[in-house]
Amino acid sequence: xxxxxxxxxxxxxxxxxxxxxxxxxxxxxxxxxxxxxxxxxxxxxxxxxxxxxxxxxxxxxxxxxxxxxxxxxxxxxxxxxxxxxxxxxxxxxxxxxxxxxxxxxxxxxxxxxxxxxxxxxxxxxxxxxxxxxxxxxxxxxxxxxxxxxxxxxxxxxxxxxxxxxxxxxxxxxxxxxxxxxxxxxxxxxxxxxxxxxxxxxxxxxxxxxxxxxxxxxxxxxxxxxxxxxxxxxxxxxxxxxxxxxxxxxxxxxxxxxxxxxxxxxxxxxxx
Numbered sequence: 540x541x542x543x544x545x546x547x548x549x550x551x552x553x554x555x556x557x558x559x560x561x562x563x564x565x566x567x568x569x570x571x572x573x574x575x576x577x578x579x580x581x582x583x584x585x586x587x588x589x590x591x592x593x594x595x596x597x598x599x600x601x602x603x604x605x606x607x608x609x610x611x612x613x614x615x616x617x618x619x620x621x622x623x624x625x626x627x628x629x630x631x632x633x634x635x636x637x638x639x640x641x642x643x644x645x646x647x648x649x650x651x652x653x654x655x656x657x658x659x660x661x662x663x664x665x666x667x668x669x670x671x672x673x674x675x676x677x678x679x680x681x682x683x684x685x686x687x688x689x690x691x692x693x694x695x696x697x698x699x700x701x702x703x704x705x706x707x708x709x710x711x712x713x714x715x716x717x718x719x720x721x722x723x724x725x726x727x728x729x730x731x732x733x734x735x736x737x738x739x740x741x742x743x744x745x746x747x748x749x750x751x752x753x754x755x756x757x758x759x760x761x762x763x764x765x766x767x768x769x770x771x772x773x774x775x776x777x778x779x780x781x782x783x784x785x786x787x788x789x790x791x792x793x794x795x796x797x798x799x800x801x802x803x804x805x806x807x808x809x810x
Contacts, residue, residue, distance in 0.1 A: 542675045542696045558671030563592050566657075566664025573656045579648065584656065587642050591657070594638040595631030602630025606764035606772060627763070628665065629776045651738030651791065658744040659726045665748075666719035673712035676702030680709025681760035689713075701761070709758040718751040736795030739788065746784035749777035 544552045567588040574584040603626040604611055643653050672678040673689075676696030688707035696702040725747060726740050733739070756774045764772040 540674045540676055540691060540693055540696065542693055542699060553675065555671040555675035555677070558674065559668055562664035562667035562671070565667060566660035567592070569660035569663055570657045573659070577652060577656060579653065579656070583646055583648060584653070587639060587646075587648070587653070588657070590642050591635045591639050595635040596626070597631075598634025599626025599628060599631035601634070602627040605630075607762065627773070629773055633776075649737065651741060654738065654741035658741045659723055662719045662723040662726065662744060662748065666716045666723070669712045669716040669719065673710070673716075676700055677761065678712050678715075678759065679703065679761050680711035680714075680758050682706055683709045683758075685709070703760070708760060711755055711759050714755050714758065715751070718755065719748065722747045722751065734792075734795075736791055738791040742784045742787045742791065745780050746788065749780045749784075753777045753781075 541554050544554050571581055574581055643650055676691050677700040679702055689710045690707050691702045691704055697704050753774050756771045
């Protein structure tokens with residue numbers, strides 16, 4: 540593929556960095572447009588988005604370091620991989636969530652409504668980011684003979700992230716990009732057709748994406764931290780998030796009618 544887009548003198552412009560920046564900008568802009576429609580303070584949402592982006596970057600790289608700590612500590616030169624790669628998505632999520640919770644509580648934003656604003660943008664941004672993975676050659680799939688397999692030929696990709704060359708691989712980056720677009724479509728469709736309650740969009744995202752991730756991980760071929768040599772760290776985390784999401788959807792869905800009934804009683808008393 541094309542890990543290096545072009546060079547400006549001593550400065551190298553990498554495709555992954557460009558698409559990662561695009562992913563964050565597009566995702567944040569999507570959230571801001573939704574904030575306007577929801578009547579929330581756009582500046583607060585913008586600031587929250589910046590906090591989330593920074594914490595997601597730090598968390599993603601930190602988890603990548605921890606999952607392959609022996610490699611990075613034994614050969615300090617490998618630390619450049621942390622600079623050139625985006626890291627582990629779940630690492631970013633695990634740090635971004637508490638940071639977002641802190642900011643939301645500090646500034647009095649409605650918790651679940653605010654989370655709902657960001658969920659579709661996360662799905663869209665992640666889809667764009669995975670295309671950056673495709674161009675960079677990271678997050679590659681396992682060898683296969685399916686007709687839609689892809690073959691990497693860039694020696695730069697092999698040097699940067701260890702991409703296997705001249706071997707037909709599952710295009711797992713495309714699998715995940717498409718999965719995120721389908722999740723995005725489901726979230727937006729659900730907001731129009733299903734019963735609304737605060738938190739439904741956010742927890743639906745955390746139900747659908749990890750489910751897709753569990754399946755896609757079986758086709759990954761890159762080293763990314765494994766348990767018992769069969770289950771990846773991402774599958775373990777996904778397996779924990781899915782049941783939590785189901786429980787939260789049930790609890791918030793039950794709570795919503797009670798809140799609506801209470802609101803109607805207050806309105807009748809006021810009248």
